Amino acid sequence: MSPKPALRINTTTLWEYPSQHYASASGVTEQGDRDYVGATPSWILWQLLQRYTRPKDLVVDPMCGSGTTIDVARDLGRRALGYDLNPQRSDIFRADARHLPLEPEVADFVFVDPPYSTHVDYSDDPACIGKLSAGGDDNGRAYFDAMERVIAEIDRVLRPDRCMALYVSDSYQKGSGALGRCPRGRLMPIGFELFMRLRRPFVPVDVVTVVRHNRKLEQGNFHKAAEEENFFLRGFNYLFIMRKPPGDRRSQAPRDRVEARGERRGKHGTDRPRDRQGAGKTVRPTSERRKGGKSSTPASREDSGSGQRSGVPRKGPPAATRSDEDRALREFRRRGRNPRRAPKPGKGTPPKKGT
Numbered sequence: 001m002s003p004k005p006a007l008r009i010n011t012t013t014l015w016e017y018p019s020q021h022y023a024s025a026s027g028v029t030e031q032g033d034r035d036y037v038g039a040t041p042s043w044i045l046w047q048l049l050q051r052y053t054r055p056k057d058l059v060v061d062p063m064c065g066s067g068t069t070i071d072v073a074r075d076l077g078r079r080a081l082g083y084d085l086n087p088q089r090s091d092i093f094r095a096d097a098r099h100l101p102l103e104p105e106v107a108d109f110v111f112v113d114p115p116y117s118t119h120v121d122y123s124d125d126p127a128c129i130g131k132l133s134a135g136g137d138d139n140g141r142a143y144f145d146a147m148e149r150v151i152a153e154i155d156r157v158l159r160p161d162r163c164m165a166l167y168v169s170d171s172y173q174k175g176s177g178a179l180g181r182c183p184r185g186r187l188m189p190i191g192f193e194l195f196m197r198l199r200r201p202f203v204p205v206d207v208v209t210v211v212r213h214n215r216k217l218e219q220g221n222f223h224k225a226a227e228e229e230n231f232f233l234r235g236f237n238y239l240f241i242m243r244k245p246p247g248d249r250r251s252q253a254p255r256d257r258v259e260a261r262g263e264r265r266g267k268h269g270t271d272r273p274r275d276r277q278g279a280g281k282t283v284r285p286t287s288e289r290r291k292g293g294k295s296s297t298p299a300s301r302e303d304s305g306s307g308q309r310s311g312v313p314r315k316g317p318p319a320a321t322r323s324d325e326d327r328a329l330r331e332f333r334r335r336g337r338n339p340r341r342a343p344k345p346g347k348g349t350p351p352k353k354g355t
């Protein structure tokens with residue numbers, strides 16, 4: 001067996017993994033289980049955890065399968081929690097990714113490699129998302145609704161200003177025959193659909209394409225059919241890397257965020273800088289400042305909670321961006337001064353149905 005290539009951080013958005021597993025410094029040559037159908041290449045996890053986590057960070061995988069994420073996280077000195085409906089080992093907890101038994105905002109990084117439609121029969125569990133077609137009679141609605149709930153759960157457990165990554169492929173259902181030169185099959189653009197849903201709670205950090213190396217692609221008859229029937233085999237997976245914006249957007253009133261920006265509403269409804277030097281600077285939201293930047297959850301108590309560990313400042317985006325705060329300000333204006341008050345009907349809002 002030829003030695004595995006040395007690990008190096010990838011610097012472009014086109015990734016080609018040299019082998020499904022890497023050889024760790026401790027001599028381990030397999031992470032997860034190579035025989036688990038649909039196992040994630042451990043090399044991808046290595047790249048992500050090197051860039052977006054630090055030692056002792058808590059890494060969570062809500063669809064952990066054979067445990068690749070856990071193995072890579074531990075190899076790199078990170079803490080890890082893995083869940084799956086069909087756990088393959090005793091250190092993976094049985095749970096539905098839509099209801100994780102975890103407190104809010106405890107994870108420093110979340111990775112998820114979900115089922116891509118119905119290609120693999122993972123288990124008999126009716127809650128398995130791999131039983132839902134992304135291109136079924138319902139146009140994939142049940143699949144995307146389920147994935148939307150997984151994304152919402154990831155948002156709930158991820159700490160603000162931390163990253164998550166979702167690894168997924170589009171899918172193509174072959175049809176019979178062709179209409180002229182136009183194939184009858186059906187493309188399920190799962191990547192674009194999930195990216196749209198990820199963008200609601202998260203801010204995109206980057207989009208990586210990972211060259212696929214699955215066994216189908218090595219078989220000549222698949223290539224022959226693709227040519228004769230005029231369709232494409234899936235040659236890449238998407239790796240969407242997203243960041244959760246800072247601050248607790250559910251509990252934090254927009255007013256706090258306006259204050260955090262160093263601006264306040266003027267007498268005539270205009271916003272002006274409280275202090276010119278502060279304008280445009282990034283500041284932590286008031287609620288976070290009040291708490292001293294610490295979360296009250298047990299897992300985060302182990303960490304500094306300040307975004308810094310071992311005196312090393314966390315790299316990456318600033319604490320709050322102009323666009324986040326501008327959005328908060330617009331929302332504040334839309335709702336009026338009291339953020340809890342719904343906008344009055346007739347004042348720029350459509351009337352309720354049936355009234």
Ligand SMILES: C[S@@+](CC[C@H](N)C(=O)[O-])C[C@H]1O[C@@H](n2cnc3c(N)ncnc32)[C@H](O)[C@@H]1O
Pocket residue numbers: 032033036038039040041062063064065066067068069083084085086095096097098113114115122123127128129130
């Ligand atoms: C692509 S595999 C993940 C592979 C894994 N990253 C690895 O390296 O072994 C998708 C996993 O999602 C799990 N799954 C499907 N629906 C689920 C759900 N509702 N909650 C939790 N896990 C689910 C399946 O059991 C399967 O293990």
